[in-house]
Each structure stands twice: as C-alpha cells, then as structure tokens.
Amino acid sequence: MSGSRSFTRQPAVFVAALATSLLTSVAHAGLIPLVAAPAAIGTGLAGSWFKVDDSAHFSNFVYNGEVIKDTAWGTGIWSVSDIAQFQAAPSGPLVKQTAQTVSAVSFANDVYNGLATGGAYGSWNLDYVRPVAPVVGPSTSDCPTAPEAPSCDQWNYAAVFSGYLYIGKSGFYDLGIFADDGFSFTLRGGDQSLSMLKDSLAGGSGRSSHSLADTLGASGGVELQVGYYGIDLSYYNRLQAGVIDFGIKPWDGFWETVDKDQLFTTVPGTVPEPSSTVLLALGLAGLWGSRSLTRRRKALAATAR
Numbered sequence: 001m002s003g004s005r006s007f008t009r010q011p012a013v014f015v016a017a018l019a020t021s022l023l024t025s026v027a028h029a030g031l032i033p034l035v036a037a038p039a040a041i042g043t044g045l046a047g048s049w050f051k052v053d054d055s056a057h058f059s060n061f062v063y064n065g066e067v068i069k070d071t072a073w074g075t076g077i078w079s080v081s082d083i084a085q086f087q088a089a090p091s092g093p094l095v096k097q098t099a100q101t102v103s104a105v106s107f108a109n110d111v112y113n114g115l116a117t118g119g120a121y122g123s124w125n126l127d128y129v130r131p132v133a134p135v136v137g138p139s140t141s142d143c144p145t146a147p148e149a150p151s152c153d154q155w156n157y158a159a160v161f162s163g164y165l166y167i168g169k170s171g172f173y174d175l176g177i178f179a180d181d182g183f184s185f186t187l188r189g190g191d192q193s194l195s196m197l198k199d200s201l202a203g204g205s206g207r208s209s210h211s212l213a214d215t216l217g218a219s220g221g222v223e224l225q226v227g228y229y230g231i232d233l234s235y236y237n238r239l240q241a242g243v244i245d246f247g248i249k250p251w252d253g254f255w256e257t258v259d260k261d262q263l264f265t266t267v268p269g270t271v272p273e274p275s276s277t278v279l280l281a282l283g284l285a286g287l288w289g290s291r292s293l294t295r296r297r298k299a300l301a302a303t304a305r
Helices: 015-021 080-088 110-117 149-154 212-216 276-304
Strands: 006-008 029-031 045-052 095-103 106-108 157-167 171-180 182-188 193-198 208-211 222-224 227-237 243-250 255-257
Touching: 045 080, 080 157, 080 182, 080 227, 106 110, 157 243, 171 182, 171 193, 171 212, 171 227, 193 208, 193 212, 208 212, 212 222, 227 243
Parallel strands: 029 222
Antiparallel strands: 006 255, 045 095, 045 157, 106 243, 157 227, 171 208, 171 222, 171 243, 182 193, 182 227, 243 255
8 A cells, every 4th residue: 555545634743842842751662673774665564364264163262251162153263362373274274265465564355345435434534445355255165154154255364464664764653553353563673572452352343443652651652763673463354344554653743554665574685594404504514524623633643643
C-alpha cells in the first residue's frame, strides 16, 4: 500500500513541545536501533500465511473456565497462541493452504473489502479496500453447513510477519496496528523490546486500532534513532471480516501504513551469522589442523634426536 494512504486523518497533539513550554515532564519510551546501517530501499516484511481447517478443534485458549477446543462450538482459531501449532507443522492436518509474501502489511479478506466498499463501516478513515490476503477464497472444501458455508473460505487464517523497520530520522514516533481479529506485535531494539497484544476476540470486539505509545503509557511518544529495528507481528482472523494494517506516524504528524520501502527481510549490507552447521565444520577443521600441526612437530622432534 502506498505511503500516501492515510492510516487516519486525526492529527496528533505535540505533547512533548507542550510539556516543555509548561516546564513539566512527559513520560516517553525509547529504543536504540539493532543496527545503525545506512539507508536503503526495502521490499517489505516476510509473511508466512496459513488457512486453517474451519471444523477443527485445537484452541487451548481458556474462556469462561472452559478450554475452547473441548467445547462443541470451539472450532478454529481463538487466540494468537494458537498460531504456534500450525506454524510448527505447516503441512499438518490443521493447515489447508499456505502462502508467502514480501510486502507492506496491509491486507483484508473479501468480506471486509465488501463491507468497506458498501459503506457499512461508516466514515472511519481506517476502513478502505486493501489487497486480499493470499489464502482466502474461493474454496468450500472444509466449510461447515449452511448458512455459514458461502463465506467460510474467508475464515480462520493467520499470518506471521518478520523483518526490519528502517527509521530515517531520529525523533518521537508512534506505531499502530489495525486488526480484525487478533495480533501480537514486538518492536525489537538494541537495548530492549516493546510489545502490544490483542490475544483473543472471545468476549471482546472485532476490528480495533492499537497504539504502541498508548499501550506503553508513553504520553510523549516512542523515541527512535536512525537505524534498523526488528519487527515480529503475528495475526489471525477467525470469522467474517478480516483486516491487518501496520502503521506509523511522527508524534506531531499523521498515521500512514508503513511503506514497503521502509521494511526489510534482512538488514542491507550486513553479513549473516554463520549457521550452526558452518560453525561446527569450522570448529572441526580447526581441531583437525591443530592435531595435524602437533603430529608434524612431534615428527620433526624425533628426526632431530
């Protein structure tokens, strides 16, 4: 999604400047970057997508004292923690379809886009048509009985996004997630990580927007320096409309979806850490070389006698 698309049009109050003028202190959070590498043009975060069997009972989430998978009605995804089950076994019986993406994080299903187009959501600026998630519709092979069947190819899917966000100008920012239904988000810096979570829709709302600064109680925003920060974002939609959008704004600016140019699967120009297999091979090579040198020294010493 283009960076010109407004995440919302509501301007932020420049709390830090106001606090300075009133000679009062303002709470804020801050991170140093994981890597202070030069700027580059990104292609997006890496996304792994999963469409899950709508009729399967597997959620370990506890609601009103009951484990959801043990109830007659508890099919499909109910919690962010459920994602680990099919992420660990993408070819297992729970998973009907998978897909991979590298892009900005701005997706919806056909149900959401239809409601947004038809004006059912009103005038909230977060609601507009987005690219369709790659694992939805049209397939009714695992659908329950009518009347749900016509749209169940849009249900019970999840995505796990990972990579890096580049900040090109030091300052105070806010990061946001707009989601229907649930998500977990972590921003990783060189000194700590900052997170927010909407775990389950059980007993709660469907689509909602979430601010990292609000979650942290950082009334002055989140201070970020120039460099690359790690991103971990897991998302799921259980039933009906589904949407996920990752946004950013300067503290005194406007929300926008984070453009793919600002997102990376790896930090540009860095050398990946060698795998454990490579390290083992290097270690064995060093051990072999050490033993070989010892044998040669012993042979020379014996010849010299």
